[in-house]
Amino acid sequence: MGRPTIADIAQRVGVSKGAVSFALNGRPGVSEATRARILEVAREMNWRPHSAARALGGARAEAVGLVIARPASTLGVEPFFAQLLSGLQARLSRQQVAMHLLVVEDSEAEIEVYREWTSAHRVDGFILVDPKVRDPRFAALEELGVPAVVLGGPGRHGALASVWADDREAMLSVVDYLAALGHRRVAHVAGLPGLRHTQRRMRALRDSVKRLGLVDAVSLPTDFSDAEGAAATRTLLSRGSRPTAIVYDSDVMALAGLGVAGEMGVTVPAELSIVAFDDSVLTRVTHPSITSLSRDTFALGGQVADVLLEVIADPGARRDLKTGTPRLVVRQSTAPPALGRRTKAV
Amino acid sequence: MGRPTIADIAQRVGVSKGAVSFALNGRPGVSEATRARILEVAREMNWRPHSAARALGGARAEAVGLVIARPASTLGVEPFFAQLLSGLQARLSRQQVAMHLLVVEDSEAEIEVYREWTSAHRVDGFILVDPKVRDPRFAALEELGVPAVVLGGPGRHGALASVWADDREAMLSVVDYLAALGHRRVAHVAGLPGLRHTQRRMRALRDSVKRLGLVDAVSLPTDFSDAEGAAATRTLLSRGSRPTAIVYDSDVMALAGLGVAGEMGVTVPAELSIVAFDDSVLTRVTHPSITSLSRDTFALGGQVADVLLEVIADPGARRDLKTGTPRLVVRQSTAPPALGRRTKAV
DNA sequence: TCCCGCAACTAGAGCGGTTTAGTACCGCGC
DNA sequence: GCGCGGTACTAAACCGCTCTAGTTGCGGGA
Incomplete structure (x- = not known):
């Protein structure tokens, strides 16, 4: 005999299937x-529920979906994702909710997966990451009427729940600090230009120019890879009017930037201050250690999971959870600019 | 009307459900x-299959399971897992196979999840990671008769398929190199002592003592965290007879170790050589960059996925894929030991 | 004593597919 | 004209579970 079913149990005990179902579900x-x-008999026969059969009846799938539209090869590089995943798992596994994970090519494929998984009752809800500037995914998810939570900035995601940090405020706090140290030439090695939070950070920097009397404030978009982070840094440091401080949108890029500075003979922090927009083990263990905007990504994952579970439990609820703005953790990579040495010295 | 079913299509077209099923499945x-x-009508009505219904009929789930028994908080720290996951995804998503991910407390809970997901036809197979010294999971999976692939060392996993690298050989190549440079006191900051590959590496080091005439060759087990990696390094560097080279079982720990060396005024590589047993962006961007055993973890993930898909397609097949032994990539953190400065100098 | 109401249970429909057994029809050879 | 074989289809069983609408039996109130 294959796996036992409730019918087998019913027969053995001498009751109907219905009775077994009631008993097993505590009703x-x-x-x-x-x-x-x-x-007793169920234990003896080593019975376990068949979730597909339950799902057919319209029950919960006890799983949530995370579909990521990025080249799979970049996932491993970014500590952010791993941390987020950890946090999500920590929270979800407490409720025995699993996660369905898939990496796809683009938003279009992502939406198709949303459709499939939704109509197959494969998951009870979705986590949407990397919200873009004009993002077709919001409408698609709303149309499907499936619970979902957007991880990203405030507003503009229709009726979907969201968890977000204030990127603008965070960027402003960095620039304020650098300006207070005396920096007037601040550069920004940004992430993917299509992402909302990239845009928001770039705008925040631009908006600071007048307020803080900055001389220069350029943002260079990248693809978040260490290679492009390094390349952007090389570009910036090769200019005639070299920036005295660079803000990186991720810790990996900041690290790469630190490497480039070393290779070009630019001392950190004396000649160049470096700030990373994400904190992880990376920024702590380098020499000099890197000043960064620290947010607890692991906790963030937990919050996202919380909100999603809430929305699943009560689809009417609309939550917008603003998480704490990342705090600036000052380490050894930032200092006042060396006066008079602002020009090319390669 | 909710989502359309094949019955709806059948009605609209004026045929039976069976005919629709045949048509949609190309038979x-x-x-x-x-x-x-x-x-045509199916497209028009935006129909999509209901995988639960299919699963009930005994079809594939088009998903594989990965259950990890580690504290969720450590997942984000290790680039290894993220890389592996990326590689798995890259391969799986090409076949539209999703991954079911769950983090649990211990092996017991892990086995229970294997049971549940198997009997619920939730996945078509499993990837088993972190094989332990006496591992109850092998027997459990074999008993369930579900396709599975073990990521770990050779042999000892019964009839399960496996993908493995030769940890022993890798460790020997590191120690040989260090000995050739002149090192006689080599220490090893190991991973979790319960893991097979940890044991294998420790044994390989021990076995090298006589062969290479080493004076000292101690292995300190840790939990893979940067904290314990740092602590172990402090212990080693505080000894009267300090090692001149330390091999770390992960890149994160090597990085932490490098930090500790800096903090204790021990220069790398002049006074201490450092080798990491895993390669990632981390080892490349530090100063000095870290000599490490490099294996393509992303590719490894792909290979694991390949073998699993193969075993799922043909449950009779038994595959044991030996991947390339990690190559030693020499960077700036290794050098001949400074003569006469082998003793305490703090 | 009779009937009501409730607890404890049963029978069976239904979820959305797949699959098998069966049927209607057609052209063909003899 | 009849049987034969093949194609195109239908009807219904089936997968494992849930849940609703009954059915039975029993105790208690009037």
Whole structure:
């Protein structure tokens, strides 16, 4: 015999399938004595529910979906994703909710997966990451009527729940600090230009120019890879009017930038201050250690999971959770600019 | 109306459910004309298969399971896992196979999840990671008769397929190199002592003592965290007879170790050589960059996925794929030991 | 004593597919 | 004209579970 079904149990105990179902799901309709016998036999026969059969009846899938439209090869590089995943798992696994993970080519494929998984009752809800500037995914998810939470900035995601940090405020706090140190030439090695938070950070920097009397404030977009981070840094440091401080949109790029500075003979922090927009083990263990905007990505994952579970439990609820703005953790890579040495010195 | 079912399509086209099923699955039993009409209507109605219903009938789940018994908080720290996951995804998503991911407390819980997902037809197979010294999971998976692939060392996993690298050989190549440079006191900051590959590496080091005439060759087990890696390094560098070279079982720990060396005034590589047993962006961007055993973890993930898909397609097949032994990539963190400065100098 | 109400259970429909057994029809050879 | 074989289809069983609408039996109130 293959795996036992409730019919097998029913036969063995001498009751109907219905009674077994009631007993196993802890609902009224059977006497305590019968329930005990049924549970006993179920244990004995090593019975386990068949979630597909349950799902057919419209029950929860006890799983959430995370579809990522990025080249799979970049996932491993960014500590952010791994941390987020960890945080999500920590929270979800407490409720025995699994995660369905898939990496796809682009947003279009992503939407198709949303469709498929939704109509197949494969998951109870989705986590949407990397919100873009004009993002077709919001409308698609809303149309499907499936619970979902957007990880990203405020507003503009229709009726979907969201968890977000204030990127603008965070960027402003960095620039304020650098300006207070005396920096007037601040550069920004940004992430993918299509992402909303990239745009928001770039705008925040631009908006600071007048307010803080900056001389220069350029943002160079990249693809988040260490290679492009290094290349952007080389570009910036090769200019006639070299920036005295560079803000990186990720820790990996900041690290790469630090490497380039070393290779070009630019000392950090004396000649160049470096700030990373994400914190992880990386920024702590380098020499000099890197000043960064620290947010607890692991905790963030937990919050995202929380909101999603909430929305799944009560689809009417609309939550917008603003997480704490990343705090600036000052380490050894930032200092006042060396006066008079602002020009090319390669 | 909710999502359309094949019954809806059948009604609209004016045929039976069976005919629709045949048409949609490309099997004989309907004329080309009818098939075309059915496909047309299905497209029009935006129909999508309900995988739960299919699963009930015994079809593939088009998903594989990865259950990890580690504290979720450590997942984000290790680039290895993220890389592996990326590689797996890259391969799986090409076949539209998703991954079911869950983090659990211990092996026992892990086995229970294997049971549940198997009997629920939730996945078609499993990837088993972190094989342990006496591992109850092998027997459990074999008993369930579900396809699975073990990521780890050779042999000892019963009839399960496996993908493995030769840890022993890798460790020997490192120690040989260090000995050739002149090192006689080599220490090893190992990973979790319960893991097979940890044991294998420790044994390889021990076995080298006589062969290479080493004076000292101690292995300190850790939990893979940067904290314990740092602590172990402190312990080693505080000894009267300090090692001149340390091999770390992960890149994160090597990085932490490099930090500790800096903090204790021990220069790398002049006074201490450092080798990491895993390569990633981390080892490349530090100063000095870290000599490491490089293996393409992303590719490894792909290979694991390949073998699993193969075993799923043909459950009779038994594959044991030995991947290339990690190559030693020499960078700036290794050098001959400074003569006469082998003793305490803090 | 009779009937009501409730607890404890059963029977069976339904979820959305797949698959098998069966049927209607057609052209063909003899 | 009849049987034969093949094609195109239909009807319904089936997968494992849930859940609703009954059915039975029993105790208690009037």
